[in-house]
Amino acid sequence: MGLSVLERLTVDLGERSYPIVIGADALADAASIRAAIRGRQVMIVSNETVAPLYLSALRAVLDGLTVDTCIIPDGESFKTLASYEAIMDALMAHGHNRTTTLVALGGGVIGDLTGFAAATYQRGVDFIQIPTTLLALVDSSVGGKTAVNHPRGKNMIGAFHQPRLVIADTEVLRTLPERELRAGVAEVIKYGVIRDAELFEYLRRECSAIMRRDSVAIGHIVARSCEIKAQVVAADERESGERAHLNFGHTFGHAVEVLTDFEWLHGEAVGLGMLMAADLSWRMGWLDIAVARRIRDLVESFQLPVIPPSNRLAPEDMLAIMGHDKKVMDGRLRLVLSRGLGHAVVTDSVPIDLLRKTLVAGEGLCRG
Amino acid sequence: MGLSVLERLTVDLGERSYPIVIGADALADAASIRAAIRGRQVMIVSNETVAPLYLSALRAVLDGLTVDTCIIPDGESFKTLASYEAIMDALMAHGHNRTTTLVALGGGVIGDLTGFAAATYQRGVDFIQIPTTLLALVDSSVGGKTAVNHPRGKNMIGAFHQPRLVIADTEVLRTLPERELRAGVAEVIKYGVIRDAELFEYLRRECSAIMRRDSVAIGHIVARSCEIKAQVVAADERESGERAHLNFGHTFGHAVEVLTDFEWLHGEAVGLGMLMAADLSWRMGWLDIAVARRIRDLVESFQLPVIPPSNRLAPEDMLAIMGHDKKVMDGRLRLVLSRGLGHAVVTDSVPIDLLRKTLVAGEGLCRG
Numbered sequence: 001m002g003l004s005v006l007e008r009l010t011v012d013l014g015e016r017s018y019p020i021v022i023g024a025d026a027l028a029d030a031a032s033i034r035a036a037i038r039g040r041q042v043m044i045v046s047n048e049t050v051a052p053l054y055l056s057a058l059r060a061v062l063d064g065l066t067v068d069t070c071i072i073p074d075g076e077s078f079k080t081l082a083s084y085e086a087i088m089d090a091l092m093a094h095g096h097n098r099t100t101t102l103v104a105l106g107g108g109v110i111g112d113l114t115g116f117a118a119a120t121y122q123r124g125v126d127f128i129q130i131p132t133t134l135l136a137l138v139d140s141s142v143g144g145k146t147a148v149n150h151p152r153g154k155n156m157i158g159a160f161h162q163p164r165l166v167i168a169d170t171e172v173l174r175t176l177p178e179r180e181l182r183a184g185v186a187e188v189i190k191y192g193v194i195r196d197a198e199l200f201e202y203l204r205r206e207c208s209a210i211m212r213r214d215s216v217a218i219g220h221i222v223a224r225s226c227e228i229k230a231q232v233v234a235a236d237e238r239e240s241g242e243r244a245h246l247n248f249g250h251t252f253g254h255a256v257e258v259l260t261d262f263e264w265l266h267g268e269a270v271g272l273g274m275l276m277a278a279d280l281s282w283r284m285g286w287l288d289i290a291v292a293r294r295i296r297d298l299v300e301s302f303q304l305p306v307i308p309p310s311n312r313l314a315p316e317d318m319l320a321i322m323g324h325d326k327k328v329m330d331g332r333l334r335l336v337l338s339r340g341l342g343h344a345v346v347t348d349s350v351p352i353d354l355l356r357k358t359l360v361a362g363e364g365l366c367r368g
Numbered sequence: 369m370g371l372s373v374l375e376r377l378t379v380d381l382g383e384r385s386y387p388i389v390i391g392a393d394a395l396a397d398a399a400s401i402r403a404a405i406r407g408r409q410v411m412i413v414s415n416e417t418v419a420p421l422y423l424s425a426l427r428a429v430l431d432g433l434t435v436d437t438c439i440i441p442d443g444e445s446f447k448t449l450a451s452y453e454a455i456m457d458a459l460m461a462h463g464h465n466r467t468t469t470l471v472a473l474g475g476g477v478i479g480d481l482t483g484f485a486a487a488t489y490q491r492g493v494d495f496i497q498i499p500t501t502l503l504a505l506v507d508s509s510v511g512g513k514t515a516v517n518h519p520r521g522k523n524m525i526g527a528f529h530q531p532r533l534v535i536a537d538t539e540v541l542r543t544l545p546e547r548e549l550r551a552g553v554a555e556v557i558k559y560g561v562i563r564d565a566e567l568f569e570y571l572r573r574e575c576s577a578i579m580r581r582d583s584v585a586i587g588h589i590v591a592r593s594c595e596i597k598a599q600v601v602a603a604d605e606r607e608s609g610e611r612a613h614l615n616f617g618h619t620f621g622h623a624v625e626v627l628t629d630f631e632w633l634h635g636e637a638v639g640l641g642m643l644m645a646a647d648l649s650w651r652m653g654w655l656d657i658a659v660a661r662r663i664r665d666l667v668e669s670f671q672l673p674v675i676p677p678s679n680r681l682a683p684e685d686m687l688a689i690m691g692h693d694k695k696v697m698d699g700r701l702r703l704v705l706s707r708g709l710g711h712a713v714v715t716d717s718v719p720i721d722l723l724r725k726t727l728v729a730g731e732g733l734c735r736g
Binding site: 150 | 449453456457461484487488489490491492513515518519520525526527528
């Protein structure tokens, strides 16, 4: 790939601060990777789809260290305590000690799973994230949330544990399926809506460049998304206040995921959830209908679904699931809404009749 | 039991500070227990030995809350990821949310296991410790270390997570087997040796009161032990420096545990390990032989073993295991030794020939 320019952000969390190296060929940035490894042992955790593509390149960068691997089957259904135990077994079988470094090479599942293993192996060891999906690059690689699923609920078992380094190699997205790329963009749109009208505009303008995976365009949206998330997380590491803004579209989206039996990707559900949040914000009198329409148009321009499938998303079912969401406090539904591009607000005083109107809006969502 | 006087200590860890309530009948201190519970849901984790003795008394104190239970079989062999998963299943099956409180009612196994579950359920919920063994009262209930065992190593999976409250009810020790009581005293002797010559002297004077489980004597040694551990932990929460002093006798003791196939209780192994550490301290020229003898006499007065079983503790085997201890850094064996009662030191410069002399001393340990 030759010489490439890497951007370097810092997630500022005091003594747990860490850098994010962003750019084409960041995976070959041996200096940054070696500097983040304090011991002599490394355990790479990856999946059966990603490992054949990038494992050998990563091994080359780690030449001279003791490198073991743990390869998990691909998919959300393997984000389990059983996979977690497989990582623990591999660490123990190869005699990894407290100075080991775990490296997560994969999407959100591998990142969350490996992070949880790192958080709890010998009460906490170092780890490095190398996300290989757009969603993982812009979302789960910043924030320190690690988790596995329980059969009765997603991300129910986990810990907060910050990585030592995130390598955001924009070239790895060339091998990402198009549907996953689109779904990842939904989270980028979210950052625009809650914090950055300029990013929102950039997405409108550079839609085709992003979809053809242009390095510069991808690098820009990844960097800006990580910057925004890093700022929010630094201000509120444990999610008591401002961090809730990151859930814009997610309480609706989670209900969509459940009611579509997780056939919709997370980003697809969040895309539709954002339209519901925007529609409700308009009904609350907080958002101009023209802005709600712009949000809808942007989601649609990335060919993400914008019409709720009425046969699956019955309003009463949506309400029931939203009422059981993790983010519910003391029985009151808390929602993140919008008061304009770049301006999110948390509210627990949404009139139920307005919420119902949004849930039955169907094709009329964000159309006024 | 009528009116009883409860002592209240605070473990000072900033916003993670918590109280320890010590005394006869502390388990009935509803005010402290209710004050530590922030939500409406409680999950009591206990074992099949302890639950029949104290579960109903605890339930009475929690009257009006939603109380579920998870009862694990008794014993170190159940301190596993499988038991941890059983707790997670119970929490999910009963719909416990982020505001739940886990209550550990039992010895060190239940405390460590429940603490790890609390550290990781929904990325961390509250927990309360109610230790029912002397060892758990004076050791594992202070410090925030939580863990389960891996088949290849003890406490290899865990997290740091502080309780909201520790209830140290001295009356529960009335049902503790005598061998476990003696083993618990070994850790109290340790606190005397590393930090408090007066506590050491108290143990000498009140040996018989302690062994007949006199409330005042037990209350005193529990309070003083918790105070010392709380001070050390507050000064060094993550075990980088001073906290290592708590390992006095433990590197030797761990090797004794392994070579006796864990037939010796932890406290018994630590008792002998302290004599080895004292003997080596004398050989280093750091400890008067008279003081080493006093340590030996005190251990012996509680009928803890003071003579290494030569057929099981071959010096080369001891050395091999000590060299693989978790506390080894960069290949150098770090030991905690004594420079007098109340004065512990960490060293990584013990001449191997002196260490060997201690390991072959046999009956001559601490005799000069």
